[in-house]
Amino acid sequence: MSTFGTEMRALMAEQSLSLRKLARDVHYTDGYLSRISRDVRIPSADVAQAVDAALKAGGRLIALAQAAQDSADQAGSVEGEEHPTREDDDEMHRRRLLQALATLGAASSPAADALQQIRGGVDRAIGRDEGSHLEEWEETVAEYGYSYLLLPPHRLLRDLAADLVIVQQAASRHAGGRLYPAWCRVTSGLSMLMAKSLCNAGQSRLAREWWSTAQHAALTSGDIDLSLWVTGERLVHGLYEQRPTAILLRRADEALAHSTGAPGRGMAQVRTVRAQLFALQGDVTAAAAELRASETVLQRLPGSVTRDVRSVAGWAEDRIRYTEAWVHAHTGDRDRLDAAVERARQVLPADDPRVRAQLSLLRAAGHVRAGDATEGVRHAHTVYEAQPADHRTAMVTSLARQVMDAVPEAGRSEPVVAAYGELLAAGAPRSIT
Incomplete structure (x- = not known):
């Protein structure tokens, strides 16, 4: 009587297909497929469906897998029967991850997989375990911190x-x-x-x-400071996504309440976000108090953090100056806004592809709110039009839209404003697809 394993091996032989090639096609390891091809393990319905489709079995393998499972169920927990294990779950999860990577275009090549396996074998032979890789992965996270500020998100x-x-x-x-x-x-x-x-x-x-x-x-x-930093970063993006200010402020308050109070980039981030949120609410006094608190935290941070202006993991003076610019742009203090923008630009790297544009858009919005709508919109148009499409991120575009939102209703029909609106309509952030 034919079994799943014998039928699978026969189909593979007919098609001159190796286990390794089949493994790449169905996103399961060749070792796992070897066990089900020898009927050592009964494949799950998902595995059977994937192998059936890859071998063009027309449903035969699915039926044989179901028959094997039915027979095992009727026999109960007899010798030789194996229930799903952590290994099965790991294989399923691995397959789903690989399918997701393939969708993103990030699936690794067979050659890369082979090299990875060889490298793993060499590491084991010389006694190098995964613990020794941790430092390298921490460096990888740090490297992404630099790449984040320079590369387009996609x-x-x-x-x-x-x-x-x-x-x-x-x-x-x-x-x-x-x-x-x-x-x-x-x-x-x-x-x-x-x-x-x-x-x-x-x-x-x-x-x-x-x-x-x-x-x-x-x-x-x-890591409490890391937790606070994640919260702060999430609040920043919530700010640009125009989530309700009251909710963001409550989350910031909760984060501070659970913190140790020790100075860190997380504490500094949450403080500056609070300043921005208070400015949105028109509470100039509270925004100024948070700016002062942020300055205090900045002064207590180690130099390794405050000097690193090129990484998202750093927390240098440009963060304070940017927050100052945001606060003054929303409270209508044009002179302080211009001064904060200039101070931030002096700190930022000359090749920064996005923050400089964001500062210019903040200045434009502040000037519109201060009554100079025509020049403010014209400046925003110049900045946004010059921004490469790949760097018209959601944050940049959010600030560009704030300029338009600041224009009084009576001025929306002006030609310069209408032209800017057309530019915004064509400048949405790039999709990941």
């Missing part, structure tokens, strides 16, 4: 996705172990960068779960 998404697959597998192998918190810290950093990149690509809904993953991983790692 360029980062695929690499982040591929790295998150590897880190997820490493973290799962160390669950409950001594190194687990460190792996969670790496997971949090990569997940936060994924969330930020998705937000910048205009995919805030997709980013929500990544924010939650980053926050959970940070809390699991025990």
Whole structure:
């Protein structure tokens, strides 16, 4: 009588198909497929369906897998029967991850897979375990911090996705172990960068779960400042997505209430967001108080953080000056706005592709609110039109739209304003598809 395994091997022989090639087609390991081809394990319905489709079996393998499962169910827990195990779950999860990467165009090549397996074997032979890779992964997170500020978001998404697959597998192998918190810290950093990149690509809904993953991983790692930093970054993007100010302020208050009060980039980030939120509410006094609190935190941060203006992981003077510009742009103090913008530009790298544009758009919006609508809109038009399409991120576009929103209704029909509106309509952030 034919079994799933014998039929599978026969079809593979007819098609001169190796286990390794089949494994690449169905996204299961060749070792796992070897076991089901020898009837050592009964394949699940999903596995049977995938193999049946790859071998063009016309449903025969699906039927044989179901028959084998029915027979095992009737016999009960007899010798030789194997129930789904953690290994089965891992294989299913691995397959789904690889399919997701393939959708993003980030699936690794057979040659890369082979090299990875060889490298793993060499590491084991010389006694190098995964713990020794942690420092390299922490450096990888740091490198992404620099890339985030320079590269368009869609360029980062695929690499982040591929790295998150590897880190997820490493973290799962160390669950409950001594190194687990460190792996969670790496997971949090990569997940936060994924969330930020998705937000910048205009995919805030997709980013929500990544924010939650980053926050959970940070809390699991025990790194309080990392948790506060994730919260602060999420609040920043919520600000540009125009989420309700009251809700964002409540979340900021809750984050501060659960913090230790120690100075850190997370504390500084939440403080500056509060200043921006108070400015949106028109509370100039509270916004100024938060700016002063942010300055105090900045002065207490280590130089390794405050000097790193080229990384999203750094927290240098430009962050304070940017927040000052935001506050003055929304409170109508044009002179202080211009001074804050100039001070921020002096700190920022000359090759910064986005923050300089954001500062110019903040200045334009502030000038419109101060009554100079024509010049403000004209300046915003020049800045946004010159911005490369790949760097017209959701944050840049949000600020560009704030300029238009600040124009009084009576001035919306002016030719310069109408032309700017047309430019905005054609300048949405790039999709990840």
